[in-house]
Amino acid sequence: MYDLVIRSARVLTEQGFIPAAVAIAGGVIRAIAPVDAPLAARQDVTLPVGQVLQPGIVDTHVHVNEPGRTDWEGFASATRAAAAGGVTTIIDMPLNSIPPTTTVPALERKRAAAAPQATVDVGFWGGAIPGNLGSLRPLHDAGVFGFKAFLSPSGVDEFPHLSSEQLEAAATEIAGFGGLLVVHAEDPSVLESAENAGGTGYRDFVASRPDAAEDAAIARVIAVVRRTGVRAHILHLSSALVLPRLAAARAEGLPITVETCPHYLSFAAESIADGATAFKCCPPIRGEDNRDLLWQGLADGVIDLIASDHSPATRELKLGHGGDFGLAWGGISGLQLSLPAVWTAARARGLTLEQVLHWMSRATADFVGLPAGRVRVGAAADLVAFAPEEVFTVDVDTLRHKNRVSAFGGATLFGRVHTTWLAGNVIYAVDDTAFDGSDASARPPAGRLLTAR
Template sequence: MRVSDVNLVVRSTRVVTPEGTRPAALAVAWERIAAVLPYDAAADVLGPGTRLEDVGDNVVMPGLVDTHVHVNDPGRSEWEGFAAATSAAAAGGITTIVDMPLNSLPPTTTVAHLRVKQGVARPRAHVDVGFWGGALPGNVADLRPLHEAGVFGFKCFLSPSGVPEFPELDRDQLVASLTEIAGFGGLLIVHAEDPHELDGAPHRAGPAYADFLASRPRDAENEAVRTLIDVAGRLDARVHVLHLSSSDALPAIAAARAAGVRITAETCPHFLTLTAEEVPDGATEFKCCPPIREAANQDALWQALADGTIGSVVSDHSPCTADLKTPDFATAWGGISSLQLGLPAVWTEARRRGHTLADVARWMSAEPAALAGLTTKGALAAGRDADFAVVAPDETFTVDPAHLHHRNRVTAYAGRTLYGVVKSSWLRGRRIAVDGEVAPPTGNLLERNH
């Protein structure tokens, strides 16, 4: 490191590094972290033109990496859009997102469709943005070109997705797609609910949350996970279970991993912080698929995070216009908006359960970055991008939807008091948000292994 290259030093008594949380100074040069220095060594690299940002006792942690975001742009940009989604991310301490391939029109299922989406995102991105591709019936020939064009992997559904342009894979189609993906060393990420279990569950229209919960039984997730383990094991393919809700699937995932199956799993803030027992009837802002389950189930998800069976926590931010959140759980759009609130929501429950912000950084930054192969993201270490969030972990705020950057401010967290105020967010050494105010867009579009 040359002192003349350092243009920014950020110092705190609490910096979350891979080696632990400690007083430190981050020396930034050319958008990267040049060194993580002892707290008192900041003066050694302060040359002419070098800016010192001393944030006192606020925590400096890696910028969050959210690999499960539905931006819905283009085509359904009235549901969200890249400007609104990435503004919300920046305000919430997230510095990188990876966009899901569906709910936009067109979906990201061909290289041409990917280019359309990139063109829409490029001038609007307040944070760095990557893209997943989609695996659909009949698009096996498109998977390798998408991989070569830089998508981070491929999403599929094993049950209906909710939008007609993104149909699910049956078992034979799953095998065909995963065979192709394994052939070039790619990653398949899976909405794992079994359609036969869903078809056999009771279905009642109306506002009762209990009826909706019964319509999305744990066995739907459990059976789909078993299918995925079987197919991935036989093909020696890499697979990832999205938004795991059923704790009953955890023993199978743990056993498969121990046996060498290359399977990982994530869960979401709403599964870790909200419970079925507290969802009011008609409150479809809580509707998502798979659903929010009981408190005992939530306890098991936290234990799985602690023991590593679940690696990452990501938002599954899936917004819609307010009119689609009808009071009928059977017909309301299923998706929870939480992009801006994921960090404080998870931290509020994590601190209550005795976890640290270093744990949260691992679950919400390091592990998602590793999943997607984002080697310059996810940690405050020399050579990584200078992406970080400055957080006051002991300060609280009450969620007011009017203060959210989401385009549609329907949220299951309205009125909740949360710990962890994001004071500022930094992307590649530039401050992109401060006290909820977001700077003009400077985000980059990311490609796999670029």
């Protein structure tokens, strides 16, 4: 007797999309059988025509901001938004919370905040800053998935960036215990030389953070990887100019991986109006030709994965400066919308849902060493019923994010999440008011706290 059987004409398995029945017991997929197989279960669900069954999204780049800046976001709101977007696992970034996750006590405070609130599974990145170099191993041993470092100012005083010498020291230390270094790669000297007076002009903002800033910083990371052997990951790649350099490093056999984000794949500078600070992020959204080359980088395997870089702030910080890009907070709120946004852009290019799910689920899970992102026997039943051809217009007032501000507001997207299961339990259902976030007691949080293997 299984706890649950889910049947669909299209289930994404190791063999691709097939008609199948997925049998679940104890939160784990126990069997994948023909769609009409006679399987005894306490609950037997058949997805309607038009819905596919797929693995949950694994988002490895999320800023939850709790504790310390919970007016920006928090574990309750962020993980509810994740579940509504078909995301079953998030890895939380170490900064924008106070204190940042740069010590074991700070990690424990984050875990204590997340444990009673998380709707989805949550893991944590540690941070590498000047003040904790030489003391990173305890955080690694406590289970963080790696160490985030900035090469230019982060935007918050409590998370300073690393100099060239400090980056080398961090890389050497992390390589010594087999850890992972993840890098916000913009060069501070290039940014300083390109600095301008700000204002409402979007092109002026892009000019203040040119491609050369990413190119110089990534060249420095590659050189450090070559010298130290550290595993390194380039976060939120915006500039396609750097793709040949990264391809050459990969051909050399250097252990470097790369991500880009839904907003870089969805938007283009030519379509962003002056004063539209909802679109501000760092590095910035660049032009249409650049966007095309990022998609090509994914197809060629130079870019490994897609993660949201969900970086929310209050409405005042994001929109309250009269459209001045120099003053507005830089970050895109997109956690709940990442899957439909990427699928919409991919679909328009003739790419498949299977490819999208590879970049957002399987590749992200593999990147952080989690046995997630797959529908297979023995895997956790973290699953999503998704209608890829269903169209909707984004109404920011319906989002689960604490501050309902998003660059995706008003966009028409393909793909609606209908149901999300975590370990075989429903954590979101589109038509069930118990999951609208208005009554936290209606469904107790089911998320698990994850540690790196």
